[in-house]
Amino acid sequence: xxNNKKMNEAVTSRDADFAQWYTDLCLKAExxxxxxVKGFIIYRPYGYAIWENIQSxxxxxxxxxxxxxxxxxxxxxxxLFQKEKDHVAGFAPxxxxxxxTGVEDLAERLIVRPTSETLFCTHYNKIINSYRxxxxxxxxxxxxxxxxxxxxxxxxxxEFLWQEGHTAHATEVEARKETLDILQIYxxxxxxxxxxPFVTGKxxxxxxxxxxxxxxxxxALMHDGQALQSGTTHYFGQNFAKAFxxxxxxxxxxxxxxxxxxxxxxxxLIGAVIMVHGxxxxxxxxxxxxxTQVVIIPIQSKKEEVKAASSHLFTELKxxxxxVQLDDTDKSAGWKFSEYEMKGVPVRIxxxxxxxxxxxxxxxxxxxRTKHVMKVEDVLKEMPIILRNMHDTMYDRxxxxxxxxxxxxxxxxxFKAYIIKGGYVAMSISGEEAxxxxxxxxxxxxxxxxxxxxxxxxxxxxxxxxxxxxxxxARAY
Amino acid sequence: xxNNKKMNEAVTSRDADFAQWYTDLCLKAExxxxxxVKGFIIYRPYGYAIWENIQSxxxxxxxxxxxxxxxxxxxxxxxLFQKEKDHVAGFAPxxxxxxxTGVEDLAERLIVRPTSETLFCTHYNKIINSYRxxxxxxxxxxxxxxxxxxxxxxxxxxEFLWQEGHTAHATEVEARKETLDILQIYxxxxxxxxxxPFVTGKxxxxxxxxxxxxxxxxxALMHDGQALQSGTTHYFGQNFAKAFxxxxxxxxxxxxxxxxxxxxxxxxLIGAVIMVHGxxxxxxxxxxxxxTQVVIIPIQSKKEEVKAASSHLFTELKxxxxxVQLDDTDKSAGWKFSEYEMKGVPVRIxxxxxxxxxxxxxxxxxxxRTKHVMKVEDVLKEMPIILRNMHDTMYDRxxxxxxxxxxxxxxxxxFKAYIIKGGYVAMSISGEEAxxxxxxxxxxxxxxxxxxxxxxxxxxxxxxxxxxxxxxxARAY
Numbered sequence: 020x021x022n023n024k025k026m027n028e029a030v031t032s033r034d035a036d037f038a039q040w041y042t043d044l045c046l047k048a049e050x051x052x053x054x055x056v057k058g059f060i061i062y063r064p065y066g067y068a069i070w071e072n073i074q075s076x077x078x079x080x081x082x083x084x085x086x087x088x089x090x091x092x093x094x095x096x097x098x099l100f101q102k103e104k105d106h107v108a109g110f111a112p113x114x115x116x117x118x119x120t121g122v123e124d125l126a127e128r129l130i131v132r133p134t135s136e137t138l139f140c141t142h143y144n145k146i147i148n149s150y151r152x153x154x155x156x157x158x159x160x161x162x163x164x165x166x167x168x169x170x171x172x173x174x175x176x177x178e179f180l181w182q183e184g185h186t187a188h189a190t191e192v193e194a195r196k197e198t199l200d201i202l203q204i205y206x207x208x209x210x211x212x213x214x215x216p217f218v219t220g221k222x223x224x225x226x227x228x229x230x231x232x233x234x235x236x237x238x239a240l241m242h243d244g245q246a247l248q249s250g251t252t253h254y255f256g257q258n259f260a261k262a263f264x265x266x267x268x269x270x271x272x273x274x275x276x277x278x279x280x281x282x283x284x285x286x287x288l289i290g291a292v293i294m295v296h297g298x299x300x301x302x303x304x305x306x307x308x309x310x311t312q313v314v315i316i317p318i319q320s321k322k323e324e325v326k327a328a329s330s331h332l333f334t335e336l337k338x339x340x341x342x343v344q345l346d347d348t349d350k351s352a353g354w355k356f357s358e359y360e361m362k363g364v365p366v367r368i369x370x371x372x373x374x375x376x377x378x379x380x381x382x383x384x385x386x387x388r389t390k391h392v393m394k395v396e397d398v399l400k401e402m403p404i405i406l407r408n409m410h411d412t413m414y415d416r417x418x419x420x421x422x423x424x425x426x427x428x429x430x431x432x433x434f435k436a437y438i439i440k441g442g443y444v445a446m447s448i449s450g451e452e453a454x455x456x457x458x459x460x461x462x463x464x465x466x467x468x469x470x471x472x473x474x475x476x477x478x479x480x481x482x483x484x485x486x487x488x489x490x491x492x493a494r495a496y
Numbered sequence: 497x498x499n500n501k502k503m504n505e506a507v508t509s510r511d512a513d514f515a516q517w518y519t520d521l522c523l524k525a526e527x528x529x530x531x532x533v534k535g536f537i538i539y540r541p542y543g544y545a546i547w548e549n550i551q552s553x554x555x556x557x558x559x560x561x562x563x564x565x566x567x568x569x570x571x572x573x574x575x576l577f578q579k580e581k582d583h584v585a586g587f588a589p590x591x592x593x594x595x596x597t598g599v600e601d602l603a604e605r606l607i608v609r610p611t612s613e614t615l616f617c618t619h620y621n622k623i624i625n626s627y628r629x630x631x632x633x634x635x636x637x638x639x640x641x642x643x644x645x646x647x648x649x650x651x652x653x654x655e656f657l658w659q660e661g662h663t664a665h666a667t668e669v670e671a672r673k674e675t676l677d678i679l680q681i682y683x684x685x686x687x688x689x690x691x692x693p694f695v696t697g698k699x700x701x702x703x704x705x706x707x708x709x710x711x712x713x714x715x716a717l718m719h720d721g722q723a724l725q726s727g728t729t730h731y732f733g734q735n736f737a738k739a740f741x742x743x744x745x746x747x748x749x750x751x752x753x754x755x756x757x758x759x760x761x762x763x764x765l766i767g768a769v770i771m772v773h774g775x776x777x778x779x780x781x782x783x784x785x786x787x788t789q790v791v792i793i794p795i796q797s798k799k800e801e802v803k804a805a806s807s808h809l810f811t812e813l814k815x816x817x818x819x820v821q822l823d824d825t826d827k828s829a830g831w832k833f834s835e836y837e838m839k840g841v842p843v844r845i846x847x848x849x850x851x852x853x854x855x856x857x858x859x860x861x862x863x864x865r866t867k868h869v870m871k872v873e874d875v876l877k878e879m880p881i882i883l884r885n886m887h888d889t890m891y892d893r894x895x896x897x898x899x900x901x902x903x904x905x906x907x908x909x910x911f912k913a914y915i916i917k918g919g920y921v922a923m924s925i926s927g928e929e930a931x932x933x934x935x936x937x938x939x940x941x942x943x944x945x946x947x948x949x950x951x952x953x954x955x956x957x958x959x960x961x962x963x964x965x966x967x968x969x970a971r972a973y
Contacts, residue, residue: 052623068564113597115597
């Protein structure tokens, strides 16, 4: 359709080497760059703008459901971090510690927050006294640091950006409802903004968060058949409340411990968008999250009528609220086509003198690389329909990919064969013993215990004991 | 006007002890709380919402002027930080250093960013090659850490939230224009959002930023007559470009160093809002930055007609885009009046059965504590006018405070007398020698060299040498 040679040279084919394709795209589409410290990346304007669109969508949803933003300190005293024993065991090996100002050593080591449960709990201990103070529905946007050994842009970093919600409730019922309500908000974020059909469910005991009673997760299936945990919500029960003594006087004047939750999504979602939708020509960005939704490329841009028409359309689209860019630089049209395909801009509008004679422009949609010739005056009217269709098509395509790559295994050989093909494999297992064996044999991990618990077999194909739960497995990032 | 006793007990009088009044308000209005680590504060929902409103206003202005947001790493390798010699000398004593993961010591100490010039410069070195790559107009929203000894909420912390802009340009003219354009954007932020008349000008050599050629600043005058530096913009010339080797090929194929700027405002602006506008009853928030613009308080809230009218007005105001709150809790009306006065909510609407018989409500404006009785159906129509008048009145009041407390000193005795009264004192001085003497004698510091350089005297009253510049002095936070 267009000359993509120039850009394609830089990007590995998706099916030849998915990992290399991913890294190439992150760099070449100018989403990020590496810094001098391994695992700490630079979010470049195009990558950060995707995150800003995610933030603004989710932040609105959280505020509409009465959540409030706060900001807690960057650092946690080592002694405070150690108060909840499961939590510290889960995080201790991967914490960065501030020990000195260079001039003077600190009296106590300060941990750079890997997550902020301990800070929220300390604050809640101070500000919660009565049932009238509940619920507390707090959220914060920040960066966190975890000393990961193996790092990949957006997927796993020593530092990443995220939101972390921390809530306190009077009852278990209310806190459990919050845990699932947020899971739904995350799932909707996939459906409405990212065009990603998240699979949801509960984590197994082995995979749950350090300190949680129950962890739920949204999982996305990448093009290569590997899963990506894309967000989690946790029900803590009273574990942290007891460790941090967070109590309130209920309506009967009884002292009670609060019930708590926490939940978060991160810049890992950018990785999910790349790996779910991208193709051999580059990124394919869902229209509602794309930093630039429409790029206008004048052909023979020095001709007055081309210049005037391009600039008029640009102004009209901008006024209508679209994120639109006009590229009238002196680079060749072919170069521009490749560049914006690489960057996954949803709609390209080519405006040339011949088309203009017929009062027409050529519009190319990135997700299916299809040309649409249309009257200039129809562009504005058609644009919402084009973007809506594109979003829906991308969502459906991703959903079909999930459906086509989800299997049920009645025996272990079947399971292994499916896992090698890639995708989710559901199997009814006896419990953690089976999970450990499966990971050892196939490197697949339990992704979720789905809400639909229809058994596949009565006996666990791995341990030959009684099956107690149906679990979706996959190899995962 | 209303029973404020309950809340007032908690807050020191503003004129009795301004510092204590300030701290009381920060805590009692629930803007912030202290954490377990000295100098690191918790931004509570009400305080953080003020910051979000500042962010959203300024971010829009920056994007409209073609600035792009990015996110740089939290950490800077010690060796990188030391590349620009003036810069490191300015910051070295106050840096927090990550040295270990608790399990393993790091090969190189990592400085938690006190500011990110060195990171932006390293990135610019990589991505700037040609004049076509310029200008780069980057900004980031983040928190920074400086190991300050004396800390006060919002004014000076070991950690604070800010934006830092870092730009690279082809020419000195363009970079100097950027430095002043941003200064104007900051000044407008004061005029349009914070109702603060910032005084602007250049910093003296002694007071300028570590590594800058010129620093400009916005200064605000607090109620107690002390000044607060509220934001700065820096022209770096080619100092950093040379240290970090940031060059580009110009249109004549010559290698040139870029010209750079940086600039920032921080959560210190929250401190400015408190200390410029607050009074003995508590905060007085300018209407456009206030998290809650209108609070509706039903009197005898169990009566059906009161309940219906309150909820109707709430819905109407919310639909019209106001940040409105309805307090129908069972606390007493008097308690509520004090509470929302303390929190500085611009407009309080009291809806009681007697007023309603006449189809009226009572509206109280916080900045002048004046009652306005008006027809229910007029509230929505009057609201934009009320908020606009309130904003303008608050701005004018603050401007009059600046004008009434700005003096010109023709001799050193006059200067000392004015400084004791509080406010800005302009004096024509010989240079740094005079500045040092003045600080020693009066603890006043040079705030700005104003753009208007009309001399007051030809001879410096301090050194008796030839006066070279007119400088505004004040005691400052």
